[in-house]
Amino acid sequence: MPSSHSVRRRQDSLTDPDARISVKPGKARKLNYLSQLSVDTGHHVITDIKAYHADGKDNQQLPDIVKRVKRRLWQQGLVWENCVADTGYSSGENYAFLEAQDLKSFIPPHGTFKGGPDGFxxxxxxxxxxxxxxxxxxxxxxxxxxxxxxxxxxxxxxxxxxxxxxxxxxxxxxxxxxxxxxxxxYRAEYLRNIARVDPDSYRDTGQVYERQTAKHGRACFWYTHAIYGTAQSKHYRLKTS
Structure with missing residues (x-):
């Protein structure tokens, strides 16, 4: 059997070592980059774009994106109040980070979040x-x-x-x-975010809420009255020889 090292070598690009294997359901494994795009949701103006390694997750990139965009907007004298994104950017750490940056998150939580056992x-x-x-x-x-x-x-x-x-x-x-x-x-941060994303499904006890669907997440991005938001990520193929 081939060693793990040789298997790993077959996944590397000989012309671009920064490319990474990424997998999407129903599609072949390919060497890609992960492009992250930030947009002014009021005017659909691109405010930031950067390529990341394709084997990372969207929620891992959010802090870096926010720091870069916030600095750029501040230099232009622009105020950033709300950060809107889809469920892929959801995590308790990100909700807490955005609050520390004085930004309100509008990011539907992933389906695994629970504020506690049912009935408690x-x-x-x-x-x-x-x-x-x-x-x-x-x-x-x-x-x-x-x-x-x-x-x-x-x-x-x-x-x-x-x-x-x-x-x-x-x-x-x-x-x-x-x-x-x-x-x-980060239970409290989750619930504050949920209350903003979907107030009708939020209860003060935090025990009951409706999980957000991917459709709701996209609607939230395009139609929430926010100043700036982080767009849904896309994978781009890297051509190799």
Whole structure:
């Protein structure tokens, strides 16, 4: 069998080592660049464009794009208030970053976001959850998820809290002895963003919201009354000899 090194070599371009293999559903693997384009949504004027390695994700590029565009607009005496993008740019880290830059995000969250287990209510003042039976599930620790590299918070109750619970089997399953779950560290930033993107689906408790579709994301980009937004990324083929 060929070594991993030789397999990797076959994916490299001999004429342009910055090209990267990227894969899109239904299309062949190709050496590409990833182009990121920023547009004034009011007048459809291009404000920034840059090529990135094609094996990166859109949400990884957003901070670099924002810093560059913000600096350029400031030099021209222009005020940037809102950042609009599709779901590919969504992440808790990006929502927090944009808030630190005094920018309001209008970026539909990805479908994996949950503000907590169904039926559980978050109590912000004490940073704990109430289960459907009214029992407290306290915050226990903060950690980095090794699978996704994301920052999270763990909530766990003691074993005795669940012993006589009438919904124990449906809540814990067959083997668990106590209720334990994790939530993104950036839960508050997610919910503030959701409230802007789709106020009708937002609840103050943060327990219920409708996941945004790709169609909604595109509509948000083109029609939200924002000053500047980040356009949907496109892959461009790099021709190799």
């Amino acid at each position: 209510m978050y109590v912000e003042e004490q940073d704990h959850y109430l289960c459907p039976q009214g029992k407290i599930i306290p915050f226990t620790k903060e950690f980095n998820d090794y699978r996704t590299g994301t920052r999270k918070k763990e909530y766990r109750c003691r074993k005795h809290v669940c012993i006589d619970c009438p919904i124990r089997s449906s809540c814990l399953g067959k083997s668990a002895q106590e209720k334990k779950f994790s939530v993104t560290y």
